[in-house]
Amino acid sequence: MKIVIIGQGGHSKVINDIILSFEGKVIAYLDDKYEAFFYQNDQYFGPISSAKYIISKIKNIKFVIGIGDNKVRKSIYERLALPTEFYATLIHKSAIISQSASIESGSVIMARTVVNANTRIGKHSIINTGSIVEHDNRISNFVHISPNATLTGSVTINEGVHIGAGATVIPNVSIGEWSVIGAGAAVITDIPAYRTAVGVPAKLKIKNVTEDVGV
Numbered sequence: 001m002k003i004v005i006i007g008q009g010g011h012s013k014v015i016n017d018i019i020l021s022f023e024g025k026v027i028a029y030l031d032d033k034y035e036a037f038f039y040q041n042d043q044y045f046g047p048i049s050s051a052k053y054i055i056s057k058i059k060n061i062k063f064v065i066g067i068g069d070n071k072v073r074k075s076i077y078e079r080l081a082l083p084t085e086f087y088a089t090l091i092h093k094s095a096i097i098s099q100s101a102s103i104e105s106g107s108v109i110m111a112r113t114v115v116n117a118n119t120r121i122g123k124h125s126i127i128n129t130g131s132i133v134e135h136d137n138r139i140s141n142f143v144h145i146s147p148n149a150t151l152t153g154s155v156t157i158n159e160g161v162h163i164g165a166g167a168t169v170i171p172n173v174s175i176g177e178w179s180v181i182g183a184g185a186a187v188i189t190d191i192p193a194y195r196t197a198v199g200v201p202a203k204l205k206i207k208n209v210t211e212d213v214g215v
């Protein structure tokens with residue numbers, strides 16, 4: 001599979017490792033740190049605006065937005081307005097994915113994750129290294145489940161939610177859209193939209209979600 005990664009920060013390096021795990025190839029990096037489109041050492045580089053040019057130049061390519069921040073990832077998705085079929089679903093070879101789970105396009109599933117039975121994962125979401133997403137979860141679009149987080153059974157994660165590293169969510173809990181759960185939290189009650197919750201058990205912080213959540 002020939003992949004174009006949009007964004008060239010830390011998250012894109014881990015996506016590159018997913019692609020190597022199934023012997024795919026990164027043919028281009030598009031990032032706005034580049035002012036012009038160029039070819040070097042068997043790869044193309046250019047600004048994000050060159051996505052449509054690269055589609056016209058190279059056949060059978062797929063894109064992935066390799067940016068960890070949920071809001072930035074969504075804004076680039078909206079800016080590019082590419083049809084769904086241009087986005088890859090990338091799953092590391094070491095991930096364990098139930099046959100009854102489903103994962104939509106643009107989402108990335110990192111090394112040593114588990115996605116269990118009847119879980120649904122939406123578009124452009126990240127299931128990061130070593131996290132466990134148990135059975136019957138509903139994970140929406142532009143979500144980030146950070147490394148080593150655990151979602152137990154029948155958890156609902158709405159659009160744009162960021163679950164911090166090592167956090168645990170108990171069964172049947174719902175997290176409202178664009179909320180942030182702090183690293184190491186234990187979430188035992190529903191969390192409303194656009195809020196930050198931290199601690200064990202997780203409590204709402206007074207301050208609402210800020211732009212920078214430490215992704």
Ligand SMILES: CC(=O)SCCNC(=O)CCNC(=O)[C@H](O)C(C)(C)COP(=O)(O)OP(=O)(O)OC[C@H]1O[C@@H](n2cnc3c(N)ncnc32)[C@H](O)[C@@H]1OP(=O)(O)O
Binds near residue numbers: 163182185
């Ligand atoms: C491969 C990768 O890197 S994937 C990305 C993984 N990234 C993460 O897991 C980051 C998760 N982010 C966090 O945990 C952050 O601390 C957040 C989003 C919860 C809070 O960030 P901010 O809003 O900037 O909060 P800030 O740092 O100002 O702290 C405010 C208060 O919350 C407390 N707090 C912050 N985070 C946590 C936490 N995870 N658990 C418990 N308390 C916390 C602070 O101690 C502080 O308490 P105080 O007011 O009593 O002094």
